[in-house]
Amino acid sequence: MRDAQPKAIQLADYQAPAYEVTDTHLKFELNDGYTQVHSVLTLKQVGDGNELVLNGQDLELLSIRLDGNELTTDDYVLGDETLTLSGLGASHTLEISTQIYPEKNTALEGLYRSGGMYCTQCEAEGFRRITYYPDRPDVMSVFTTEIIADAEQFPVLLSNGNPVSEKTEDGKKHVVWHDPHKKPAYLFALVAGDLQVRDDHFTTCSGREVLLRIFVEPQNVDKTEYALDALKRSMRWDEEVYGREYDLDIFMIVAVDDFNMGAMENKGLNIFNSSCVLANPATATDAAYQRIEAIVAHEYFHNWSGNRVTCRDWFQLSLKEGFTVFRDACFSADMNSSTVKRIEDASMLRTVQFAEDGGPMAHPVQPDSYIEISNFYTVTIYEKGAEIVRMLHKILGAEGFRKGSDLYFERHDGQAVTINDFVQAMEDANGVDLSQFRLWYKQSGTPVVEVLTQYDHAAERLTINLRQSTPDTPGQTNKKPLWIPVQLGFIAHSGEDIEVRPDQPDFWTEESQVLHFREAEQTFSFGGVIEEPVVSLFRDFSAPVRINYQHSQSALRFMLQHDSDGFNRWDAGQQLMLHWIELAEKGRFKLVKEDIAALHSVISDESLDPAMVAYLLALPSEAYIAETRKSYDPVAIHNGREQVLSEVAEALIEDFKACYERLNVPAEYQPAPADMARRSLKNLALSYWARASSDGIEAAKAQFKSADNMTDQMAALRVLVTCADQAEAQEALNAFYEQWKHDSLVVNQWLTVQCGSSRLGSPDHIEKMLEHEAFDWRNPNKVRSVIGAFANQALCHFHSENGRGYRLLADAVIRLNASNPQIASRLLTPLTRWKRLVPSQSHLMKAELQRIMDSGSLSKDVYEVVSKSLV
Ligand code: TRP
Ligand code: ZN
Numbered sequence: 089m090r091d092a093q094p095k096a097i098q099l100a101d102y103q104a105p106a107y108e109v110t111d112t113h114l115k116f117e118l119n120d121g122y123t124q125v126h127s128v129l130t131l132k133q134v135g136d137g138n139e140l141v142l143n144g145q146d147l148e149l150l151s152i153r154l155d156g157n158e159l160t161t162d163d164y165v166l167g168d169e170t171l172t173l174s175g176l177g178a179s180h181t182l183e184i185s186t187q188i189y190p191e192k193n194t195a196l197e198g199l200y201r202s203g204g205m206y207c208t209q210c211e212a213e214g215f216r217r218i219t220y221y222p223d224r225p226d227v228m229s230v231f232t233t234e235i236i237a238d239a240e241q242f243p244v245l246l247s248n249g250n251p252v253s254e255k256t257e258d259g260k261k262h263v264v265w266h267d268p269h270k271k272p273a274y275l276f277a278l279v280a281g282d283l284q285v286r287d288d289h290f291t292t293c294s295g296r297e298v299l300l301r302i303f304v305e306p307q308n309v310d311k312t313e314y315a316l317d318a319l320k321r322s323m324r325w326d327e328e329v330y331g332r333e334y335d336l337d338i339f340m341i342v343a344v345d346d347f348n349m350g351a352m353e354n355k356g357l358n359i360f361n362s363s364c365v366l367a368n369p370a371t372a373t374d375a376a377y378q379r380i381e382a383i384v385a386h387e388y389f390h391n392w393s394g395n396r397v398t399c400r401d402w403f404q405l406s407l408k409e410g411f412t413v414f415r416d417a418c419f420s421a422d423m424n425s426s427t428v429k430r431i432e433d434a435s436m437l438r439t440v441q442f443a444e445d446g447g448p449m450a451h452p453v454q455p456d457s458y459i460e461i462s463n464f465y466t467v468t469i470y471e472k473g474a475e476i477v478r479m480l481h482k483i484l485g486a487e488g489f490r491k492g493s494d495l496y497f498e499r500h501d502g503q504a505v506t507i508n509d510f511v512q513a514m515e516d517a518n519g520v521d522l523s524q525f526r527l528w529y530k531q532s533g534t535p536v537v538e539v540l541t542q543y544d545h546a547a548e549r550l551t552i553n554l555r556q557s558t559p560d561t562p563g564q565t566n567k568k569p570l571w572i573p574v575q576l577g578f579i580a581h582s583g584e585d586i587e588v589r590p591d592q593p594d595f596w597t598e599e600s601q602v603l604h605f606r607e608a609e610q611t612f613s614f615g616g617v618i619e620e621p622v623v624s625l626f627r628d629f630s631a632p633v634r635i636n637y638q639h640s641q642s643a644l645r646f647m648l649q650h651d652s653d654g655f656n657r658w659d660a661g662q663q664l665m666l667h668w669i670e671l672a673e674k675g676r677f678k679l680v681k682e683d684i685a686a687l688h689s690v691i692s693d694e695s696l697d698p699a700m701v702a703y704l705l706a707l708p709s710e711a712y713i714a715e716t717r718k719s720y721d722p723v724a725i726h727n728g729r730e731q732v733l734s735e736v737a738e739a740l741i742e743d744f745k746a747c748y749e750r751l752n753v754p755a756e757y758q759p760a761p762a763d764m765a766r767r768s769l770k771n772l773a774l775s776y777w778a779r780a781s782s783d784g785i786e787a788a789k790a791q792f793k794s795a796d797n798m799t800d801q802m803a804a805l806r807v808l809v810t811c812a813d814q815a816e817a818q819e820a821l822n823a824f825y826e827q828w829k830h831d832s833l834v835v836n837q838w839l840t841v842q843c844g845s846s847r848l849g850s851p852d853h854i855e856k857m858l859e860h861e862a863f864d865w866r867n868p869n870k871v872r873s874v875i876g877a878f879a880n881q882a883l884c885h886f887h888s889e890n891g892r893g894y895r896l897l898a899d900a901v902i903r904l905n906a907s908n909p910q911i912a913s914r915l916l917t918p919l920t921r922w923k924r925l926v927p928s929q930s931h932l933m934k935a936e937l938q939r940i941m942d943s944g945s946l947s948k949d950v951y952e953v954v955s956k957s958l959v
Contacts, residue, residue, distance in 0.1 A: 410473020
C-alpha cells in the first residue's frame with residue numbers, strides 16, 4: 089500500500105550495479121507463525137561507486153553485521169523499501185537476519201503458505217519480501233540454502249540445485265541445498281511440506297543420468313504421469329532442436345494450489361499452479377492436457393532461455409518470455425498438429441493481444457517505463473514477443489535461426505543480457521542487418537496492412553500493392569515502417585498452388601515463400617501468372633498485423649475448401665462467418681446454398697485432421713468479433729452469433745448427427761493427438777446437433793452420464809448448460825458437483841462453465857457462487873473461475889444495461905486490492921476497454937474505474953492500470 093503517488097521506473101535510467109554478490113548463504117528457520125531468515129552475502133565491487141542498495145519489503149530487520157561487526161542504525165539508511173550501505177570497500181561479508189510472516193502473506197509473493205505447505209514465488213520482485221538483497225536480475229550469485237523445520241509436519245524440504253546434507257535433531261529436520269549455477273534472486277525457490285513424490289529418470293544426450301521428481305500432496309499422486317512424460321519429451325526436444333542439454337543431476341517440479349500465475353522456472357525446482365501440472369483422464373480435459381504439455385515445456389525451456397542466459401533488467405522481460413513462448417509453441421506443434429497450434433495461438437493473439445495493443449495499457453515488447461513490473465507479464469511481452477522471434481525465424485530460415493541461437497547461448501552463457509544482444513547474435517551469425525527489424529520491439533500498436541491486387545490478363549502479370557501504418561498508442565506517435573514478412577501463395581482455379589516469382593528477387597525468400605515488405609508503401613509484381621489466382625496472404629499468420637483486404641464471398645468459400653495453407657483456410661472461414669454475423673445483427677442473414685455446400689464439404693472430408701475440421705466449423709468467439717469492430721454492442725454481437733449458430737445447426741443437422749455418431753466410438757481414454765482430435769470434432773458436432781434437435785440433447789445427457797473421461801463429460805455438461813432448458817441444465821450441474829466436490833480442480837471447471845455462460849452467468853448467479861462453499865477469495869484459481877470467467881466470457885451479462893456486471897467486478901477488484909494486488913490488477917482488464925463500448929455502457933464502465941480510483945489506498949498494481957485507463 090502506498091501513500092504518495094508511485095513513480096515510474098525508466099529504462100533510460102538503468103545503471104549497472106556497484107557490487108556483485110559472489111556467494112549467497114541462506115538459512116531459513118520455519119516456525120509456526122513466523123520464519124527467520126539469516127543471510128551471508130559475499131560482496132565484491134564490480135562497478136562505479138561504493139554504495140550498496142538492498143531491496144526489502146514488509147521485513148522485520150533483526151540484525152545486520154558487516155565483516156563480523158554488528159551495525160547500528162547510524163551505519164546504514166533504512167528507506168521505505170531499501171537498505172543502503174555507503175562508503176564500502178572492494179570486498180565484504182554482509183550478514184543479515186530478518187523475520188517474516190508467511191502465514192499472513194496473501195499476496196502470494198515471496199515466502200507464503202499454501203494449504204499445509206510453504207512455497208516461494210520470487211519473480212519478479214518477491215525475493216525482497218524474504219530478506220534484504222540486491223533484488224535485480226543482473227546480480228547473479230551462487231546460492232547455498234539451509235532449511236530447518238518441524239520434521240513431522242515438513243518431511244520434504246527443497247531448494248535449488250543439488251542436495252548436500254540432511255539430518256534430524258530434536259524433532260527438527262535440517263537440509264542443505266547447493267546450486268552451482270549462479271543466478272539472480274528471482275530464480276530462488278524453497279518448498280516445505282508433507283509431500284509425496286513420483287520419480288523418473290532421463291539420460292541426456294551426453295549420457296548423464298538425471299533424476300526427475302514431481303512432488304504433490306498425497307491425494308494427487310495419480311495425476312503426475314502426464315507431466316513427467318511431457319517433461320522427458322521436452323528435454324529430448326531441446327537437445328534435438330536447439331542442442332541444449334540439462335545441467336544438474338536433479339530436476340524437480342512441485343504442484344501448489346495457491347499460485348498467481350501458471351508456473352515458475354526456478355532453477356532445478358519448477359513450481360506449478362496445480363491446475364497446470366496435475367491430470368488424469370477422469371478429471372482433466374484434453375485442453376488441460378495440452379496446456380500442461382505446453383507449460384511443462386515452457387518452464388523447462390527457460391533453463392536455457394532465461395536461467396543460463398537471463399535478463400539484465402525487467403525491460404528485457406520478453407528476451408526470456410517471447411523466446412521461450414516461441415520455443416514451447418514449436419514444441420507443441422511438433423508433438424501435435426502444427427496447423428491447429430498455429431490457429432489457436434494466432435486466434436488468441438488477435439483477440440487478446442490486439443485488444444491490449446489498442447487499449448490504454450498498450451506498450452512495446454520492450455517497454456520503456458513501468459510503475460509495477462507485475463503488470464507487464466502481458467500477452468504483448470509473451471505472445472507478441474514470440475511472434476517477433478517467429479518472424480526472425482521466417483526471415484533467417486531454420487538453419488540461420490539455429491546458428492543465431494547457438495551463438496547467443498555460447499556468447500552469453502552465465503550473463504544477464506538485453507533483447508538487443510539477442511538480435512545482435514542473430515545478425516552476427518547470419519551477416520544480416522536487422523536495424524529496421526528492431527523496431528518491432530520498440531513500437532507499440534498493431535500495424536495495419538492495406539492490400540490491393542491487380543491482375544493483367546494480357547501481360548500475365550499480377551501486382552500487389554501494400555501499404556502499412558501503425559496507429560498512435562499512449563506515448564507514441566508517428567511510427568516508422570516495419571520489416572513485415574508476408575508469406576504468400578497464389579491459388580489457381582484447380583485449387584492447386586502456382587509458383588510465385590516476384591520481379592524483385594531481393595525482397596523474396598524462397599525457403600519460406602516470404603515477401604519482405606519494408607517501406608510505408610511498396611508494389612511488387614509477379615510475371616508468368618497465366619490465370620487470375622486467388623491471392624493467399626500472410627499464410628501461417630506470418631506477421632502480427634491487421635490485414636485490410638476484401639476477398640469476395642466466393643473467394644473465401646473457395647479458400648475454405650482449397651487453400652493449401654491450413655491457417656488461411658481456417659481464416660477464410662472465419663471471415664465468412666464474421667460477415668454472416670454482421671448480417672444477422674442487421675436482421676439480414678440467410679445461409680445460402682453455396683455456404684451450406686462449403687460447410688458440408690468440410691465436415692464430410694474425412695481426409696482432414698478432425699481437430700482441424702472442428703476449428704473450421706467453429707464460429708469466431710464473441711470477444712474476437714468485438715475486437716474486429718471500432719465500437720461494439722456485446723448484446724447485439726451475442727444475438728447475431730446465436731442466430732448464425734442456430735442456422736448452421738439446422739442446415740447441417742444430418743451432417744452433425746452423422747459425424748457425432750461416426751466418432752462416438754467406445755475407446756479407452758488416451759491423451760494422444762489422434763484421440764484428442766476425434767473428441768474435439770465429436771463434441772463440436774454434438775454442440776450443433778443439440779442446438780437443433782431434442783435428439784441431440786438426449787445424446788448429450790447420455791454422454792454426460794456415461795463418460796469415463798472429463799473431456800466428454802465436460803463437453804456434454806457445456807452443451808446442456810447452453811442448450812437444455814434451465815431446469816435440466818441446473819440438474820446436470822448439481823449432479824456434477826455431487827460427483828466432484830472433493831476435487832478442487834474439477835470444481836474450478838464447474839464454476840467456469842456456469843459463470844462464463846451467456847445463459848446462466850448473470851450477476852445474480854455470480855453473487856450466489858461467491859457465497860458457495862466451494863468459493864475462496866484467497867485462491868486465485870477460484871477467483872479466475874468465477875469472476876474471470878464472468879467478465880471475460882459471459883459478455884452479455886457482464887455488460888448488462890444496468891451496469892451491475894461492472895459494479896460486481898469493481899467490488900471484487902477493490903476487495904482483492906488489499907489481499908492480492910497482482911490478481912486484482914489482472915482481473916480488472918475488461919473494465920479498461922471502456923472506450924470501445926457503445927456510449928451508454930462506456931459511461932458506466934468509466935464510472936466504476938473512477939470508483940476504484942477513489943476507493944482508498946491502492947496498490948501500485950491496481951493504481952497503474954486504473955490511472956492509465958482513466959486518461
Ligand atoms: N516466469 C513465469 C513464466 O512465464 C511467470 C511467472 C510465474 C510470474 N509466476 C509469476 C510472473 C508471478 C510474475 C509474478 O513461466
Ligand atoms: Zn516464462
